Structure formats: structure tokens, C-alpha cells
Amino acid sequence: MTTELNFLGLFLKASIVVQVIILILLAFSIISWAIIIQRSRILTRALKESVAFEDRFWSGEDLNKLYEGLSNRRDGLSGSEQIFFVGFKEFSRLKQANPDAPESIIQGSTRAMNLAMNREVEDLETRVPFLATVASISPYIGLFGTVWGIMHAFMALSGVKQATLQMVAPGIAEALIATAIGLFAAIPAVIAYNRLSLRINKLEQNYGNFIDEFTSILHRQVFGRNHL
Template identity: 85%
Template sequence: MTSELNFLELFLKAGIVVQIVIVILLIFSIISWAIIIQRSRILTKAIKESARFEDRFWSGEDLNKLYEGLENRRDVLTGSEQIFYVGFKEFSRLKKSNPNAPEAILQGTSRAMNLSMNREIEYAEDRIPFLATVASISPYIGLFGTVWGIMHSFMALSGAKQATLQMVAPGIAEALIATAIGLFAAIPAVMAYNRLSLRMSKLEQNYSNFIDEFTTILHRQVFGKNHN
């Protein structure tokens, strides 16, 4: 007789409540990994595209020509390209309607770019908070399954004349698997959440810096012409 049990055997021999807990935790883990892979790809792409566009922006290319090039594919713009497109479009519109109000032009342009940035950040960080939820509740769900399973194992001994460790050990092992699955779901989720949050902060800072730098250029344009 062997004392080794594989996961499937532990799962099948566990009570219905413990089985439900394990299934819930496995679903959480699968969803978490799907989010981790998807968001990692999206953030990597966003950071690379941001750097690529800013290199082009600072290459000395005429801003009007840059805007016209983006106009041709405005429906697929993302990140810094979208922020620049929205900002320059609003800047041009305000400059035509309020040519003698440079402060209003800059404020309106900055507001439009910040709204665009917020939409880009919202899209990039979509579903990431779910990882924090999984990280925080999975251990407790697993612990609930374990406590329930152990309690059920000891209650089954109530009618036994002589209780031994050998009688309760299998039930305890089946119950403890819930805690293990809870940690299996929580640990990658919390690590990924922290890493993705740092990358989100970096991306948001990149966008914010670009807005500040672009606004400075537009400031020189409107006030320079206004002073002349």
C-alpha cells in the first residue's frame, strides 16, 4: 500500500464543498494567467510604440506633416500617437476659433490630451485589478476549503470507537489541497499585479512627460506669434 496520492485522487476523494472550492480557485488561476499574458503583451507593445513615436516626434519632422500622416489612419491610433493626434487637432481648432486667446488654446489642448491619455491608460490597465482581487481572496477561499474538509473528517469519526491518525490523515490531506491551490492562484497573481502596476506607472509617466513636452512646444508657438 502506498501513501502517495496524486492531485486527481485527492480531488475526487474530497467532499463536495472542497471540490467546489478547488474548482473556483482553478478558474481564478486560469483567468489570472490569461490576464497576465494579455496585459503583458499590450503593455510591452504600448511602451515600444510610445518610444518609437517619440523618436519620430523629436526627429524634427514638421508637426503638420506628422499630423497629416496620422490623419490617414486615425481609427487605429493608440498611445502617444493618439494623444498627439487629439492634442494637435484640438490645438488647430482652437487656434482658428480663438486666435487671440493663447491661454485658452493651451488649456483646451492640454485638457484634450489628458482625457486622451486617461482613455489610453484605462484601456491598458483593464482587468489588472482583478489580479489584486485574486491575490487577496484566494488564500482565504483555500483556507475555508481546508477548514471545512478537516471539520468534515473529524465529524466522520464521531461514530468510531477508536480514532487513529491513519483514519483522519487521508481526509486532512484532501482538505489541505485547497490551501495549496489557493496559494498557487494567489502567488502568481500578486507578483504579476505588482510588476504590471509598475509598468503601468512607467507608461503613464511617459505619456504625461510627452504631454508636458508637447505643450511646451505649443506654448512657444502661440505666445511667440502673439508677441510678434
């Protein structure tokens, strides 16, 4: 309780510039935590949905029926479901339009799935780069507040004949709060950015592996070696 009161008191006594910097850093921290919580939930759900769909995909269910089932909830598809839907739709269209061009069918289907994967990854990465920005600039913003606060504290002593540590300490403490809050905003942001990026890369790799495996199935079908 005492620490909270001291912090509030130092904040209220700080210069306007330092106060604004502290408020900016606190806003960065709040926004960062909101992004961390939101993106973590989205990535956890995306991974679960990807695993669930691929289990269904490899269960032996007829792919035409699987495609028709996904068509009924077209607007709610994401991840591997979306990639499969787009790829199978393009495959069916190209196979009907150009039945004598198997290579073009496979290339067109693969290209459509890669585009769908890129869009899915872009959605997963939404707002994550902001964490990198907070991690990189917050310490410098805090340092600027510290420098400004210390300069302001020493300028206030210019008219004093004999300065003591007791006179300088409160001003320096006010200034150092900015650096502390800058680190408070930056450290969680950089940790979360690295962890979220790793999870996104893992999902992207899973999507890429699914595309390769699904392309092999389509390749066997279009060359008549297997039937869906």
C-alpha cells in the first residue's frame, strides 16, 4: 500500500512531460496485454480446430461429402478447413474445365491453397507486430522520460546555493519511474511476441504440410491412380 501511495505521489509531482510519457507507457502495456490474451486464445483455438479437422480428413470420410458439409457453413471456415475447401473447389472447377491438363489442375489447386494459407496466417498475425513495436520503443520512451525528469530536477536546483542528496533524490526518483514503466511494458511484450510468433510459425508449418499431403491425394486422383 505504501509503495502505491509513493508511486502516485511521485507521479503527481513529476513534470507534465514525464506524466505524459508514463501514461503513454501504461497505455502501451494495457494494449499489449489485451493483444496477448486475445491472440493466445485465437491461436489455441486455431490449433485445436486444425488438429480436429485433419483427424476427420484422415478418418476415411468421402472428400466430396466433407466438402459439401463445409459448404453449409462457408462463412465460418478457417485454418485447414478453409484451405481444404478452397483447394477442393478449385480442383473440381479445373478438372471439369480442363480434364486433359492434369498438371494445370494440380498447379492451380496448389496455388489456391497456398493463397488461402497466406490469408489465414495474415489473420493469425493480426496485431502481433504491435508487440514488437512496444518491445523495441518502450525502453527508449522511458529513457527519454528519465533524462527529461533528471534535467528538470537539476534545473530546479539552479537557484539553490548548496544542493543536498535529500533535495535531489525525489526528482531523480520521479524520473526513474519512467524507465521502470518502460521496461514493465517492453519485457512482457517481447516475450509474448516471440512465443506468439513461434506458435504462428508452427501453425503455418502444419498448414503447409497439409497442403503437401492433400496435393498428393489430388495428384493420384487426377492421374487416375486412385479414387476419392
